[in-house]
Amino acid sequence: MSGPQPHRALPPELLASPEWREACRRRDFTRVFRLAKVKAGIYPSRIAALCGMTPSRVGEIMSGRRSLAHIDVIERVADGLRIPGAMLGLAHRPWEIPSPVGVQEPAPQLQSESEVGSEAGSSGSLDDLLALADGQVTRSTLTALRSSVEDYWRRDDQHGGAALRPAVVGHLRYVTQLMRTTDDTLRRDLHSLAAELARLAGWAYFDARQYSTARAYFTQALSLSRSYGDRLFMANVLSCMSLQATYDGHPADAVALACKAQDTARTVGDQPLVMSMLNMREAFAHAALRDAVACHAAIGRSRDAYERARGQEDEAPTWVRYFDETKLIVDTGIALARLGEATRAEPLIAEGLRREKTDQQRGRAFHAFWLATTQLQQGKIDAACTSAGLALDLSASIDSPRVAGHVHEFQRRLTPHAGERPVIAFEQRMREVLG
Template structure:
């Protein structure tokens, strides 16, 4: 359904011309984006002509999908105002702001928490509301630069009032007085979520409770009253949980939601004055950008994490940041820079000691993780011997705690065997990877398996390849 504006939508027509998208092309892009989100749309060139020439405003998710489709072509976010659809259903910009003011930062984060990962406002039975804007790596530019300029707020003490709580949508009659015990509960929730995510993937139902924890537990605390000391700790714990929500969304293929969570996590880390945690969020942004094919931007984000942490972060933390930088250089095709970053990462790791005051969120990182990522770097650089060497080291550690990582490493190993001409070994590792992938809920792991099967297509009639494809069929047919 649509409703009519007054006269033609000249803004939409102008932006379509700027992007070089035809009416039929826009309709096709909008339908495809809708299908990715479980929506069945049947727009055609006539529909688009009505939007432009008669000013018709499509209902539901369509305006946000139009903005996302045009944004993909232009390579930047496109707000509804720019295409003359500002009076459509609200909310596509939620979570993309990186406010300078702490109070505004609280409002920005808690507004995002009130939207679940599917983009539907919590507690609402209404139409699908948008986190539908396409992932745009350019949305990270302002958060990264503002964090680099000012990595900590001067003060975060807060005296809330009842009216403020009512405006936020919370039902409490009086604002909470937040103490260290409240913060500790959030930290424990983050630790539990990290463990479940590593073992079962971002789509496991236990992991999916993180957004609910942010909405029900973290938001009322952030909107409460607290001293500067308690507030710093609260912002830090909330930043950890928010980054986790982003990581889980990333792992399940919800890139738009992940991007919004990451931006808010970085802003909360700044309020916490926790520079290493801010670096960790930037490293997560870098990995997402790299995974999406934006290697150069991934390098920038990783280097932003490194720059502010010189002399502050532990050796193990610096090693991880250099490793993330290497991943981005490798995706960008710069073998020399990737090799230098890997060498630096290994050097920092050799300096790390058990007695170092490493942050709790870095508990996953040891030499086997370094080896696993080094293998992926050399996979991107098409150096199968190096891939095999590092993969063997990565697979040497027991995997009960890090099941998803084990599955990813098996796929990388299979690719290395295939590129070395060892088809049987590649299929053997592939079968093991499919077995692991079937035990977890991770769209990222499934994508790795799909990539392996694609690489095996030239050998499609080989019995081992046929067997692997059949074993993978239930995984590939499972709903996302």
């Protein structure tokens, strides 16, 4: 059976129209499909054939009864309708990059630690060619790239990191190529940007629960930061790896990584806010091991370090400033919840949720899940289902397999209470939201 037939390019006037660009930027596929029909004459059955979807699903999307969030499907739509990747926040699509006649490009590959600083994949990508042709990096180039990284982190907070992976990896390859073509004066800054992009790529794959790939990118970030001597950023990457090890069922490794991160940070001098965050990562790992004594000791060290950091937050690295008093409170509650100390954990997590900004949707979804967990541990079925319902509603607007996994995990814990009214209502709502 043959695949979808190739589609010619969309009309230039449609691609250039503000209405189309805004629909793509928002990933409003209801509007995208309607515009494709009205402005380009591509009817639903044709859209379905081009994008590898069923006509009924396309109809549901066009009527607004269904949305698209999974990155693989979004990439299929981009390829089927020939929507340039940048319009949808994706890396350049393969069909946007002309291949040399008679030469087959190798598939892009993740750099191993030993390959950092070398070419990150195919030499024929548009970004690579532009970098090679220019060969110049200015301060304004660095400012623009840093702005992109800041925007990626903001979007990660608001909508989850899974959908960002192609764009982040594309930027990482671009910056890595620039490192090979620029002079020494800006190379350190490019190394710093590449390390941050590699950490962000690792985080995005971690959020997608693709732990092996995440670890490879974290390793790349660690190697890059070591190459230009930023030991505080090395501690930051080690802390990410510690958190992943906790999630991946390797809590002993998580403890070792968190302690190594602390040792690395100490070589730089007194960094109380960094140490507060790193001790909390250690507390998470001890909680996963059910080592209450070690967990409480790490929480105490985190709290003490935070008190020393008060008034000095502006002196801390920008990447750790998210760790404020609200984060300290809610993370303490989560560590206690992991230990099974639900009575002490519940008010802390509830207070953290009350304080959190409404645009931090993924964080709020996680914390609502943990609040529901503590309430379920105490037998508060009605309250637990209400809190889990908040996590469920928030998860509908973000692309985070980690959040979805937590919601499903909570639903499994409800099995002993399957006949109770709050549980029946929650599971019905779960079917409506997650399908």
